[in-house]
Amino acid sequence: MKKYFFKVKRFDPENDVVPRWEEFSIGMEPFERVLDGLIKIKDTRDGALTFRRSCAHGICGSCAMKIDGRNRLACQTLIKDLKETVTVEPLPAFPVIKDLVVDMEPFFKKNEEVIPYLLNDETPPERERLQSPEEQQKILQAITCIMCACCTSACPSYWADKIYLGPSAILKGARFIFDTRDRALDERLGKITHEHGVWRCHSIYNCVEVCPKEIDITGYISKLKRLAIKKGIS
Amino acid sequence: MNHKFDTVIIGSGLAGLMAAIEAAKHGSVAVLTKLYPTRSHSTAAQGGIAAALGNEETDKPEWHFYDTVKGGDFLGDQDAIEVMCEDAIRTIIELEHLGVPFSRTFEGKIAQRRFGGHTRDFGAATVRRACYSADRTGHAIMFALYEQSERMGVKFFKEFHVLDIIIENGRCLGVVTLEILGSGVHVFQSKATLVASGGYGRVFKTTSNAHASTGDCLNILFNSGIPLEDMEFFQFHPTGLYGLGILITEGARGEGGILINGKGERFMERYAPSIKDLAPRDMVARAIITEIREGRGIKGKDYVHLDLRKIDKKIIEERLPEISTFCRIYLGIDPSEAPIPVLPTAHYAMGGVPTDIDGRVLMDEKGNAVYGLFAAGECACVSIHGANRLGCNSLLDTVVFGRRAGLAMGNITGKSGNAEEAGINTANKSLEAVDRLLNGKGEEKAADIRAELQKIMMDKCSDFRNEKKLEQLINEIQTLKGRAMEISIKDKGKKFNTELLEALELESLLNLSEVISSSALQRKESRGAHSREDYPKRDDENWLKHTLAFRTDKGMEFRHKPVTITRFQPEERKY
16 A cells, blocks of 8 residues: 555535645555545545446446646556656646536537437348458447547647547447448538548547557548548548 | 427437437437536447457347346346347447448448457357447447537537436326536426436446436436336446556457456356356456455455456557557556556446336336336346346347337327426425535535445445345445435535536436345345345346336335246356
C-alpha cells in the first residue's frame, strides 16, 4: 500500500460559482486503478464526490476523464503507472455538470448527423449477408468504439469549432461507409464532407493518442477525405 | 413531470432495445435507463451468442435444446427452451441484417466457435455453435440495436433512476422515476411496461458485473408482491481475472485454452472426461474451487491458471483481442506467453421475475399475469437457464424474449384505449425513501454496509453452501438492514446525487441478498449452480420444481411450481 495524492477538480452546481481543487491522500495497491481511488475517496472521505462509472473494465465508456493532463478511462489507468500526485479533471470541451461529470448530450447529438445506423433497404437474403474477412477488415477497428468521448474532447479542431462533427461522429460514419452491407454511401458521405466535417480535421492525432481502444481514427478520417476527393466532393 | 407513451421500457440493454425495436412498429416507445444507453452491461458480453446455424459443421436446434436442458440440470422449462432454440437461427439472421458485425468464415458467413456445454448428437462431442464478434459480441449487438432503435424513433430518457413501478388491481400503469440530472420526479404512464433492467451481481464481492447491476427493479416488484423465481441459482463464471473478477470469456477455452492446477495437471479431465474444459460453468467453477480447497491451487494459493499458450498467436489476436488487452493492462501479462491466473467470479442470475414465453409477468404459481407488465433478459426467469445457464444463451435469451415481449406489448398498445391516469399519489409515496435518506441523521454509511454485505454473501452464499452458513448469513443481513435505516448521506444536492443513488441501490442489494440466501436455505438439494454441502445430491423426487419467493406481511413465504418437461426426462448429468 502506497500513499497517493489525488488532486481533484470539483464543481458543485448548487454551491460553487467556479470550480475548485481539492486534495485527498489515500493508500493504493499497485494493481489498483484511478477509478478504485475515486471510489475509495467517495466511500471513505467525501460521499459527495461525483463521477460516472459502470463496467469498470474499459468496455462501457462511462468513466472517461482527464487524468494527469490526458483523456483516459479511469478504470483502465493503473495507479502504478502514475506519479504520487494524480490530477483528475472532467473531460475538456464539454459543459461540466458536477465534479467529474460532463454533459454528454452535445457529444451524442453529433452522431445523429451521420445517419448512424446500417441502411440497406434491399430485400434481405434468407440467410446472412455475406461479408468476407478481408471486407470486414475495413471496419474492424471502427466497430470497437465505445463512445467514451476521449477523442472528441481532446481534439483542438473541436475546441475551436463546436459545430465540427468531431472524430467520434466521423468514425461512426466511416464504420458504415466502409461496411460492404451498407447502401447509403453517397448520402452519408455528403453529411460528413463539409467544412465542419472531415475538412476540419488537420491530422493532429490527439484523438488517436488518447483512444482507449487504440483506434486509428485519423487514419479513417484520411480515408474518407481521399474517398471524397475521388468522388469529387470537397 | 408527466409523460405518456404506449410502451415504456426500463433498461437499455439488449432485451430492452430488441423489445423497443419491435414495439416501435406499433406505437410510441420510451426507454428509461439509469446510464447512457450504450453503457448497459450487455455491452460487456464477450464470447458469443448461440444458434445452430451449422456454418462451421453440422448442428441442429434440437441438440441446442438438449444441451440447454441438461446444462440447466433439468430445471429449465422445456416448452420455453424449445421456443428459444427453434427461434435462434432466425434471430441471428435478423441481427445480422440489422447491422451486427459478426466475425466471418473465409466464405463470408457468420463464424462459429466452441463453447461450454455445446455438443452435437446429444452430448457426443463439442460443436461450433457460438456466433461471435471477436470477444466483443455484446458490444457489437448492443450498438447495432441502439442505432436501429434510434432509427425507429424510440425516445431515450438517459440517466433516469426508477423509483417505483405502478401496479394497481393487477394492472401495470406506468413507472415513477427520478431524473439524475436534477429535474426531479418524472412519471411515465403507459399501456405496456417492460422491465429489462438486467442482473444484480453486485450482491457479491467478486463479480464480473458492472457497478450498475444492482437489481433495483426486481426489488421494487418484490416489494409490490410479485414473486421472484429460482433466486438461489446464481452463476459463478469459472474464469474471472484473479483479484479483480473481470471476465475472461469461455471462448478462450472454446479456442483451445485449458485450465491447469498447481501440479501442472489439466484437472478438468477428471471432472468431465468427454468435454473437459468445455463442461458447463457450474461444474468447471466447482472443480476449480475443489482443486484449490484440496491444496492444488497455483503455489498452494487460491487460484488456478488458464493457459492459452497453445493457441496460435494470430487466433488470439483476431478472436480474443479484448481479453488479451485486459491481461496486458491489468496484470501486465501477454496470454500467448504466460498463463492467466483465474478464479470464479459472480456472473449471472438464473433467477428473476417469473414470466411466460411472451414476457408477461406472472404474479403467482398458477400462471396469472399482471396486465400490461412484462419482463425480459437477465431480470426475468422464463425459465430458460434452469439451475445453470450455458454460455451464449444469455444473449440469445435477451434478443429472443425481448422481441417476443415487444410483439406482445405491440398487441396490447394497438388494442386498448389511452393510458390510464396514474400516479401522482404513487409518485409522492415513491419519494419516501429519497426523503428519508436525504434527511437521515444516523451514523451509518451506505458504502460500509455495502462492502460488508458483499463480503458475507461471498463467504457464505457463493460456491458451497450449507444450512449453518446460510442461517448465519440471513441473520447478518437482517442486522445490516437495520443499520441501513440509520444511513445519512453527505450530499444533500438535487443534481447528480450519486451518493443518494448508491444508498437507494443498497436497499435493493440487501433485499435481494435476503431472497437469494433464503431461497438457498429452503432448497435442500444440490442442482446446477446451487451446491449444498449438507445435501450434496440432486433430489428430483422432492425438488424438481421452481422456487417462488413472495414478500408477505408475515415475512418471506415460499411456494413452488412444477418444471415443464416435454421432451427430455431428467438423467444423471455427466460430461
